Amino acid sequence: DSGVTQTPKHLITATGQRVTLRCSPRSGDLSVYWYQQSLDQGLQFLIQYYNGEERAKGNILERFSAQQFPDLHSELNLSSLELGDSALYFCASSVAADRMNTEAFFGQGTRLTVV
Amino acid sequence: AQTVTQSQPEMSVQEAETVTLSCTYDTSESDYYLFWYKQPPSRQMILVIRQEAYKQQNATENRFSVNFQKAAKSFSLKISDSQLGDAAMYFCAYRSPLISNFGNEKLTFGTGTRLTIIP
Numbered sequence: 001d002s003g004v005t006q007t008p009k010h011l012i013t014a015t016g017q018r019v020t021l022r023c024s025p026r027s028g029d030l031s032v033y034w035y036q037q038s039l040d041q042g043l044q045f046l047i048q049y050y051n052g053e054e055r056a057k058g059n060i061l062e063r064f065s066a067q068q069f070p071d072l073h074s075e076l077n078l079s080s081l082e083l084g085d086s087a088l089y090f091c092a093s094s095v096a097a098d099r100m101n102t103e104a105f106f107g108q109g110t111r112l113t114v115v
Numbered sequence: 116a117q118t119v120t121q122s123q124p125e126m127s128v129q130e131a132e133t134v135t136l137s138c139t140y141d142t143s144e145s146d147y148y149l150f151w152y153k154q155p156p157s158r159q160m161i162l163v164i165r166q167e168a169y170k171q172q173n174a175t176e177n178r179f180s181v182n183f184q185k186a187a188k189s190f191s192l193k194i195s196d197s198q199l200g201d202a203a204m205y206f207c208a209y210r211s212p213l214i215s216n217f218g219n220e221k222l223t224f225g226t227g228t229r230l231t232i233i234p
Contacts, residue, residue: 031220043222
């Protein structure tokens with residue numbers, strides 16, 4: 001158990017809909033990262049939040065947005081869903097303020113299927 | 116921008132034998148971190164081993180070791196005494212150092228190598 005909790009584990013929805021994925025980081029971790037893994041692909045970085053503020057952006061579509069709340073949990077919002085958005089979405093957390101702690105801990109992912 | 120390349124989409128090895136997975140990367144940074152992650156069928160991302168670029172000594176973790184060649188920008192993973200539980204996708208990943216590039220701590224992943232263990 002990595003200590004990072006993602007809900008839900010599975011999500012099936014129709015095209016055009018909107019969904020919210022939730023991530024609770026490890027206790028004490030200030031940074032949250034979101035990654036997308038399409039079928040048999042590597043993980044693509046979407047966005048990072050650090051202590052409530054957006055810190056870095058990757059190849060995140062305009063239809064996607066995220067936020068990190070005061071209790072440090074994060075949500076990834078996906079709207080106007082398309083078939084191509086079907087993927088495994090991972091959340092990871094790290095301290096991100098200490099050079100010695102360089103490991104990112106991953107949640108178990110949310111498998112999104114758009115039909 | 117950094118890139119990570121894994122040129123072996125699939126590899127197989129006999130149980131109890133040794134296998135080496137290849138990874139190359141491109142960066143202009145002199146200090147960075149490299150990782151190998153394992154993704155079994157459960158899809159969980161599990162850290163296998165990590166290497167700090169400023170350390171010349173290759174990292175080892177039990178049956179897992181790396182061959183880090185900084186000048187060649189190569190970072191291979193060696194699995195000794197392969198076990199059935201080692202079957203998984205293996206991803207190589209790069210990360211910038213935190214202090215010099217704060218705000219860019221994301222991991223850049225390769226496309227992965229699927230490792231099959233033959234009983």
